[in-house]
Amino acid sequence: IQHHREIHVVMGNEACDLDSTVSALALAYFLAQSSPAPGAAVVPVLNIPRAELALRSETTFLLRDRGIPPANLVFRDEIDLAGLHRAGLLSLTLVDHHVLPGADAALEEAVVEVLDHRPLERERSPPCRVTVEPVGSCATLVTERFAQGPPGLLDGTTAALLHGEHGGHEGRGGGEGTVPTPLRVPLGTILLDCINLSPAAGKVTPRDVACVALLEDRFPELPPRDSIFGALQAAKFDVTGLTTEQMLRKDLKVLSSDE
Numbered sequence: 001i002q003h004h005r006e007i008h009v010v011m012g013n014e015a016c017d018l019d020s021t022v023s024a025l026a027l028a029y030f031l032a033q034s035s036p037a038p039g040a041a042v043v044p045v046l047n048i049p050r051a052e053l054a055l056r057s058e059t060t061f062l063l064r065d066r067g068i069p070p071a072n073l074v075f076r077d078e079i080d081l082a083g084l085h086r087a088g089l090l091s092l093t094l095v096d097h098h099v100l101p102g103a104d105a106a107l108e109e110a111v112v113e114v115l116d117h118r119p120l121e122r123e124r125s126p127p128c129r130v131t132v133e134p135v136g137s138c139a140t141l142v143t144e145r146f147a148q149g150p151p152g153l154l155d156g157t158t159a160a161l162l163h164g165e166h167g168g169h170e171g172r173g174g175g176e177g178t179v180p181t182p183l184r185v186p187l188g189t190i191l192l193d194c195i196n197l198s199p200a201a202g203k204v205t206p207r208d209v210a211c212v213a214l215l216e217d218r219f220p221e222l223p224p225r226d227s228i229f230g231a232l233q234a235a236k237f238d239v240t241g242l243t244t245e246q247m248l249r250k251d252l253k254v255l256s257s258d259e
Contacts, residue, residue, distance in 0.1 A: 006040040006089050013097035016048040018058050022189040023095040023138040034149050050075040055250045061235035085110050096138040136203040137193035143211040156219050163215040188228035196229040
């Protein structure tokens with residue numbers, strides 16, 4: 001705000017699960033590399049307070065495995081979206097959701113794009129770009145965006161983010177206006193969301209299968225699907241290092257009623 005620089009925030013939903021996190025990181029990278037606005041910074045934001053990251057064990061596992069420190073990520077309690085909006089400096093892309101909660105209602109007019117795989121709950125007027133498709137993972141829609149984009153953007157690094165890779169590779173830094181950490185992250189988001197592409201689970205769609213096949217075809221060095229899925233499933237339910245309070249909060253469900 002002090003430098004009067006426009007900020008294009010790419011933000012996932014409040015659950016901030018693996019799909020939401022990966023989709024925000026990857027789409028922000030795509031936008032920064034393919035259509036950067038002059039002077040604008042593209043910033044992926046994890047839609048939780050920083051203190052809650054430890055509860056997302058599959059995400060922390062993958063970030064740690066890839067050597068990406070949480071210090072390189074931006075969390076919701078570290079950026080003043082309302083202040084940026086009041087200053088006329090905010091544009092907002094929503095991934096893995098398309099309706100802001102009531103507390104963020106004032107930010108609605110800053111939304112320039114939504115990319116989601118949930119049923120459409122509300123219409124948005126042009127010029128907001130709306131992509132809402134019934135696929136198993138939002139990362140599938142992001143992968144399709146890369147495939148349709150400029151040649152070269154869908155490299156091995158991004159493929160590892162969307163498809164999944166593990167094995168302790170070191171990352172590389174990013175430049176100004178890009179995702180502040182590398183995209184070489186072992187996030188098998190599509191596989192985890194679609195239960196390893198199992199038809200019996202009832203989540204996978206032909207487009208999810210096609211995107212996984214596309215990534216594997218272009219990057220045959222990616223690890224086997226079963227290896228990726230098994231590692232992520234184990235990490236998802238790992239509570240090692242969590243306090244009793246954190247373990248209770250990890251799977252907390254809150255119900256409310258007007259009655």
